[in-house]
Amino acid sequence: MEEKVPRSNIIETEIPMGTVHPAALEPYRVRLFVEDEIVQEAEITIGVNHRGIERIMEGLPVEKANSLTEKICGICSNSHIWNSCRTAEIGLDIEIPERATYIRVIMGELERLHSHFLYLAHGCETVAHETFSMRVFYLREIVMELLAMIGGNRVQYGCSVLGGVRPRCDLDEAKLQRLKEDMDKIEEGLTGFAERFLADSILISRITGVGVLPAKQAIKLAVTGPSLRATGVARDLRTNMFEYDDFDFNIVTQPDGDVKSNLLMRALESFESIKIIRQAIANIPEGKVINRDWEMFDTDIIESYIEVPRGTLYHSYALESGRVRHCIIRTPSMANIGAMQYACIGDHITDAQLSIVQCDPCFTCTDRAIEIIRR
């Protein structure tokens, strides 16, 4: 399948949904242009939850700004604070203790697990399969408790700080042991879920071929992250990140780019995350978790890209006498909005929300005023 073309150009009516809607976990407006219940075009309006975090970050001391980035998103909060710290660390040449890198990776992968589980649960909820959704939520609760154990809070853990991780997030033997045991529990639960999911022929036939995003179109729309990998393109920024050098993992891809591929991809990628966490537990080095031995100086604009659960996250700012200047944050959903609008085309209205959910939207992350003009 090269490119999807709408069945006809007739637009019979327009159905707006939102800003509050059961299938959406966050406020956005979607206008579906339909002909006989088949979506011909979709328009997603974001900016509903624009709060202007960069505006607040501008001029704050960099440590404060880092902890503020956590409030961008409640799902991938750790990724934001990690990447924000990473930006400053690159600019200031701060050496991070190895143990801290490992803990950051563990947190990052735990967050990937909880984000992917949320995605699976939300996806099942959107096809109105309440039972599967509840089973995944049950599994997700184990991850949430682990995150609360390490970071002290269920959602915003504030793990990374400049030069390493917060000493509170250091992992002692008991915590490592619990982490290890819970990984077994999660793997067992997820295996059971994946087997049931694949054996459920009604559900599989319901989601196969819905919300198709062809690989060519995905690259054209600059889709990132799992949504891109579900179209068959093996591109994962984790392979380029120095944090992941010590770890052995596979890039999971799925061929079709429909809802089934997306859901399966998340489930399979969760197994890779479990694998990474296990390696990290086994090889975690001894030593300090934070390096406080660094100096502040003014820098040029620093850029940092990392792979977060939903795609590629970009943070960039300059430092001027210890304060943040010219802050730009680009979140994965920014690139994926095009994919969402595209994936709806040609599907039934009931599948339209599913096609949007399929691309893992996180508009709370995305809502910020950015305009990059390259000349």
Next chain:
Amino acid sequence: MFENTAIISILALIITVVVCFILSTLLPGIERKYVHARIQQRIGPPVTSPGIMAPIKFLFKENIEPSSPVPGLYKALPIICFLVVLCMLIALTPYAFAIPALSSLVAIVGLLKVEEICYVLMGSLSKSIMSVRMPFPDRVKGAAHLNTTRSFIEDISAKRSLRMITYGSFPLYLALFAPVTAAKSIFLQDIVAYQQANGPFLFTVAGGIAAIVFFIGYMIVLNEYPFSIIKAKCDVIEGPYMEYASKYRSVVFITRGFLMFTLGVLFSVLFIGVPATLFSPTIILNIVVVLVFVLMMGIFSAFTPVFTNRQLLPSILGATLLGILAIVLGLL
């Protein structure tokens, strides 16, 4: 003497209907707590909450004017639905067999049709806040297609119910007419008499197939999960019922449980030959049939996603073909 029996029948009828009504309010709770919650490995709500306490609670809420072009008609529709179900239950008691116009299959089919048409009207008359009326700057500079007509989400729901009238309810009607082929009469009295003489229709080949078709039709009429496209949560939220508040919402809640009960009784009349009367031990059989149907529906709906037209058409077509097969077998 004649007057006495008439009065006694009417009294017996009223008592039967009231008891059935009270039992029916428990059904949504049974489905929610003992089927869905058990499958989902949680405790679930108390049995009385969804079916009894929620409607009573809504009675005491402010009677807010629904946003609808014809509020009077819109508010009357759930009451019509309730009366339709009530008539159906009355038709299924042995006391109504004296009125041939009511206790025939044609009347039952007609009543079910009224119910379905009510969904269409409800959908097209409801204009809820959740879509077009949401105060949001949609038509602004730069937005796509500024001049299209705009539909409420309930309008899609109305369109879907119209579609369901045309083909969705075929399985149930075919299943209803399968016993007719055996009894050679459309009057419930004759169908019951035939089965009491020759054993339940359910245990013949045609009857077995028709029972499966009846179950599928039962789920379609009740809009339960796989067939709940007219009130699918992921796009139309609650569909036709969006704007009902207070008393009218409680009638909507009650009607659902009552319809579950009535359809179960309909099955026991047509396929087992047991009309509903409180003054015979066979009422236990009626209640068991109702419970079995509710439990089966609960299990089925807990494991299925919502179907779109792509799945609905083949599944309904399959059920229709099965129904035709049952009728042909019955005729042979």
Next chain:
Amino acid sequence: MSIKSFSRARAIHVMLVYTGGCNGCDIEIVNSILSPRFDAEQYKVFLTWNPREADVLVVTGPVTHLNRKPLEAIYEAIPDPKLVVAAGSCALMGGVYKNIHGDIPSEEIEGPVENIIPVAAKVPGCAVRPQDVLAGVVSLLPTLLDAD
């Protein structure tokens, strides 16, 4: 106990409106009601997405400019008696976003929720814990039961 309060205590319908928070609270609240671990239905709390059905409106987020009118419209659509729970520090006092423009009045953040609709219970936390949300909704019971 009258039949009114008796029935009200046994079926509470909760509607969730998110007004531009960071998603953390929304997911914790949906989680608290959907997840079998917390299972709000066992406390007779049901999640609904229809304002006409709701008794309690749970609001999260600092109410951004574009969310103000939808929030008001949804509040209007709920029949009396209705109560509002503001969940999360953004909904309580604007959170980190309140002082976005310093002393200059902000055009983006209209919140906290109290400025727009009357709030009956406040659930603190960033993000709120599911237990706290349940406790907040249940703490409204006396007020809800005595309302006409």
